[in-house]
Amino acid sequence: MYDLKFEFVNASAFVLCVTFCAYVVSILIVYLRQAATPRGDGSGYSWHVIVPCLNEAAVIADTVRDLLNNFPDLVVWCVDDGSDDGTDEILAGLVHPRLHVVRRNLPEARQGKGAALNAGWRALRASLSPGTDTSRVLVGVVDADSRLDPNFRDVLAGPAYFGSSRVEAVQIEVRMINRRRRYRGVRASAWGRLLVTLQDMEFRGPIAAMQQLRKHTGSVGLGGNGQFTRLSALNMIAERYGTPWHGALLEDFELGLHVLLTGGRTEYCAETWVAQEGLTRIRALVRQRSRWSQGCMQCLRYLPQIFRSRRLGNSAVLEIAYFLAAPWIQLVGTVIYAACLGIMAWYAATEFGGFDSWWRHGGWAVAPLVVLFGILPFAVWGPVYRARIDRRVTRLRAFGLGLAYWLYSYVQSAAVWYAFLRLVRMKTDWQKTIRIGTYAAPAGRRVQPRPS
Numbered sequence: 001m002y003d004l005k006f007e008f009v010n011a012s013a014f015v016l017c018v019t020f021c022a023y024v025v026s027i028l029i030v031y032l033r034q035a036a037t038p039r040g041d042g043s044g045y046s047w048h049v050i051v052p053c054l055n056e057a058a059v060i061a062d063t064v065r066d067l068l069n070n071f072p073d074l075v076v077w078c079v080d081d082g083s084d085d086g087t088d089e090i091l092a093g094l095v096h097p098r099l100h101v102v103r104r105n106l107p108e109a110r111q112g113k114g115a116a117l118n119a120g121w122r123a124l125r126a127s128l129s130p131g132t133d134t135s136r137v138l139v140g141v142v143d144a145d146s147r148l149d150p151n152f153r154d155v156l157a158g159p160a161y162f163g164s165s166r167v168e169a170v171q172i173e174v175r176m177i178n179r180r181r182r183y184r185g186v187r188a189s190a191w192g193r194l195l196v197t198l199q200d201m202e203f204r205g206p207i208a209a210m211q212q213l214r215k216h217t218g219s220v221g222l223g224g225n226g227q228f229t230r231l232s233a234l235n236m237i238a239e240r241y242g243t244p245w246h247g248a249l250l251e252d253f254e255l256g257l258h259v260l261l262t263g264g265r266t267e268y269c270a271e272t273w274v275a276q277e278g279l280t281r282i283r284a285l286v287r288q289r290s291r292w293s294q295g296c297m298q299c300l301r302y303l304p305q306i307f308r309s310r311r312l313g314n315s316a317v318l319e320i321a322y323f324l325a326a327p328w329i330q331l332v333g334t335v336i337y338a339a340c341l342g343i344m345a346w347y348a349a350t351e352f353g354g355f356d357s358w359w360r361h362g363g364w365a366v367a368p369l370v371v372l373f374g375i376l377p378f379a380v381w382g383p384v385y386r387a388r389i390d391r392r393v394t395r396l397r398a399f400g401l402g403l404a405y406w407l408y409s410y411v412q413s414a415a416v417w418y419a420f421l422r423l424v425r426m427k428t429d430w431q432k433t434i435r436i437g438t439y440a441a442p443a444g445r446r447v448q449p450r451p452s
Contacts, residue, residue, distance in 0.1 A: 042153025082109025168264030192280030226274035250295025
């Protein structure tokens with residue numbers, strides 16, 4: 001009986017490993033084959049960005065100035081969601097005809113990022129003249145710590161993106177802005193810089209590769225930073241579901257689902273980018289990723305709609321279902337892998353002759369299996385990052401980054417369990433990301449960023 005249980009656990013672990021490796025190979029092939037697309041003329045569209053602001057005193061002034069100074073046709077909508085760190089004072093001092101501040105006060109404020117974005121959408125829509133062609137009004141979501149590529153408008157206006165009437169929403173590539181030693185007056189430790197580099201590698205490597213695969217399946221997901229959607233699509237979703245954004249902690253992916261369910265097409269664009277702060281501490285990273293995991297778990301409720309939808313192809317349904325199941329697979333996987341480790345330890349301890357005998361009689365075969373199925377699917381992204389993103393990285397460092405990314409992947413394992421516990425305890429508050437640096441507030445006091 002025990003042997004059967006052991007065999008079942010080992011077989012389950014093998015199936016999970018092979019499935020994951022097959023998925024990595026498939027996204028890697030698509031990623032390495034991506035090609036550039038023609039640009040368009042961004043001046044033919046009306047560009048707006050909504051910047052949700054909750055205690056963003058450390059970063060908001062520089063971000064707003066950058067948006068207004070570098071993009072003369074861009075209208076900025078800052079939604080102050082009940083900040084208490086001086087963000088409201090900073091926004092009040094940034095007077096500009098293309099800057100609009102939407103203020104939300106408690107108790108209505110702090111109901112999640114989706115609610116803040118809905119407030120920005122309402123204000124934007126109310127500002128437009130009657131008869132405005134809302135299909136040519138493009139609404140972006142930009143975090144308060146971000147910088148946009150100067151060419152993003154012409155790129156997104158290209159025929160592969162909003163130049164096509166079929167495309168309703170586009171997610172652009174996300175990069176880390178703070179890879180240098182000093183950022184916003186804060187000197188990051190070597191450990192902090194490594195974490196930021198790993199996040200840059202993650203967003204521009206495996207996450208970008210997953211999105212490239214989704215371009216083929218018709219299931220591109222929107223992200224919380226750097227998403228652009230036609231106002232007409234947001235209005236259509238609101239007519240059907242009440243508001244464009246909803247209550248999941250993964251409100252960005254939820255919006256993308258609604259775009260797909262209403263018959264629109266979502267696209268991913270790696271030819272332009274938005275840069276944001278990378279996190280320099282493990283604890284903050286786990287908080288952020290647990291929010292994403294919990295939001296994905298919440299979105300599982302959409303599976304029946306996804307399966308019934310006639311607007312989604314079979315490959316899109318399968319890919320979305322896999323994505324929504326991923327946190328639950330990770331939960332089960334960590335238990336199975338831990339059980340396998342326990343079983344191997346038990347065999348090694350009880351083998352006649354001890355560990356040496358177990359190793360000589362076949363135990364050594366575990367090592368290449370761990371490398372092939374456990375380490376290589378993560379470590380491969382180090383050399384890929386060097387080849388496709390940053391040639392300044394040496395081959396040795398690329399190898400080291402690959403191994404570091406394998407260890408970094410365990411952050412997600414911790415995050416998914418934290419998310420599960422929060423779900424069990426019915427905690428759905430927004431675990432806001434802490435910003436880097438400090439800002440000298442107008443009143444002369446120094447304001448430290450803090451989580452909500």
